[in-house]
Amino acid sequence: xxxxxxxxxxxxxxxxxxxxxxxxxxxxxxxxxxxxxxxxxxxxxxxxxxxxxxxxxxxxxxxxxxxxxxxxxxxxxxxxxxxxxxxxxxxxxxxxxxxxxxxxxxxxxxxxxxxxxxxxxxxxx
Numbered sequence: 001x002x003x004x005x006x007x008x009x010x011x012x013x014x015x016x017x018x019x020x021x022x023x024x025x026x027x028x029x030x031x032x033x034x035x036x037x038x039x040x041x042x043x044x045x046x047x048x049x050x051x052x053x054x055x056x057x058x059x060x061x062x063x064x065x066x067x068x069x070x071x072x073x074x075x076x077x078x079x080x081x082x083x084x085x086x087x088x089x090x091x092x093x094x095x096x097x098x099x100x101x102x103x104x105x106x107x108x109x110x111x112x113x114x115x116x117x118x119x120x121x122x123x124x125x
Contacts, residue, residue: 026110029080030119033106036074038123054123057102064091067102075108080117082109100124 039051052074075081087108101124
């Protein structure tokens with residue numbers, strides 16, 4: 001399956017021929033997981049349950065367990081993420097529980113290729 005190449009918080013990319021760039025494979029899976037985690041529920045009017053809304057955790061008294069549970073429940077809705085082996089999700093809240101930034105590291109297995117994928121990003125105020 002192919003899709004437009006689009007990194008979260010960036011413009012669409014242009015391909016070598018000047019057309020919009022397309023993407024497939026494990027990078028497409030990473031882009032879809034990231035988009036799902038950073039999209040707020042209700043932002044897509046045709047699919048109001050889509051999205052984890054990780055930015056809504058910034059500045060709240062949410063603990064790491066709640067954030068991990070939200071991530072886990074959302075990434076399993078993406079076909080690119082294999083259920084076995086279980087994804088590894090690491091969360092760090094910084095600085096010193098001021099909750100201004102959440103750092104996320106996810107290691108999962110791509111269901112199509114069987115390759116380990118790493119997704120690292122931060123969400124901050």
